[in-house]
Amino acid sequence: EDQVTQSPEALRLQEGESSSLNCSYTVSGLRGLFWYRQDPGKGPEFLFTLYSAGEEKEKERLKATLTKKESFLHITAPKPEDSATYLCAVQAKYGGATNKLIFGTGTLLAVQP
Amino acid sequence: EPEVTQTPSHQVTQMGQEVILRCVPISNHLYFYWYRQILGQKVEFLVSFYNNEISEKSEIFDDQFSVERPDGSNFTLKIRSTKLEDSAMYFCASRPGREDSPLHFGNGTRLTVT
Numbered sequence: 001e002d003q004v005t006q007s008p009e010a011l012r013l014q015e016g017e018s019s020s021l022n023c024s025y026t027v028s029g030l031r032g033l034f035w036y037r038q039d040p041g042k043g044p045e046f047l048f049t050l051y052s053a054g055e056e057k058e059k060e061r062l063k064a065t066l067t068k069k070e071s072f073l074h075i076t077a078p079k080p081e082d083s084a085t086y087l088c089a090v091q092a093k094y095g096g097a098t099n100k101l102i103f104g105t106g107t108l109l110a111v112q113p
Numbered sequence: 114e115p116e117v118t119q120t121p122s123h124q125v126t127q128m129g130q131e132v133i134l135r136c137v138p139i140s141n142h143l144y145f146y147w148y149r150q151i152l153g154q155k156v157e158f159l160v161s162f163y164n165n166e167i168s169e170k171s172e173i174f175d176d177q178f179s180v181e182r183p184d185g186s187n188f189t190l191k192i193r194s195t196k197l198e199d200s201a202m203y204f205c206a207s208r209p210g211r212e213d214s215p216l217h218f219g220n221g222t223r224l225t226v227t
Contacts, residue, residue, distance in 0.1 A: 032213055043117070043204050043218035044156065051213065087156065099208075100146065100169060101216060103156040 004104035021073040029093030036087040078111045117219035136205030146206040
């Protein structure tokens with residue numbers, strides 16, 4: 001069964017304190033791994049797609065990396081506005097033409113000034 | 114930037130009543146989805162819709178649920194007889210035709226069944 005596990009469940013950082021979020025996955029052939037940001041009461045907002053092991057993507061203070069079993073979202077010198085829940089989702093290669101996403105439970109990040 | 118819009122933002126209904134949740138996907142997108150998120154739980158796939166028909170549905174999407182694209186812009190989710198356990202955030206999403214394109218989500222409808 002395709003599965004996504006994220007850790008930690010919650011992370012509290014001081015402003016400027018860099019850290020990483022983990023997403024471990026089990027999938028029958030990976031088509032893509034997606035990172036989303038979700039603010040309270042809002043829908044998931046797309047951040048990155050990664051397709052193959054070794055790939056990296058960057059956007060401002062965020063960098064996503066991918067191996068054959070997991071992905072990391074590195075946050076460098078975070079600011080309070082980076083506080084949100086970060087969701088990881090996978091798309092299975094054999095998941096049908098609709099390419100549905102399978103989500104993890106997310107990591108709730110709080111960045112204190 | 115174009116976005117997925119959902120209405121209403123919050124819907125309260127009594128158990129056994131029918132509800133219709135509405136979505137306007139991004140205009141040039143071809144695939145449409147409904148997901149739900151029960152408070153404190155994962156975002157879960159419900160159904161996908163392509164070329165005016167359901168292309169995939171989850172076990173959650175039973176006979177009480179239906180989807181429709183009544184015109185060129187709206188995409189609706191109907192729950193015929195709501196149960197308490199249907200209380201959740203319901204998210205609509207859409208994506209272009211390219212296989213590796215990401216899903217774009219709306220801000221959801223919070224459904225409360227009393």
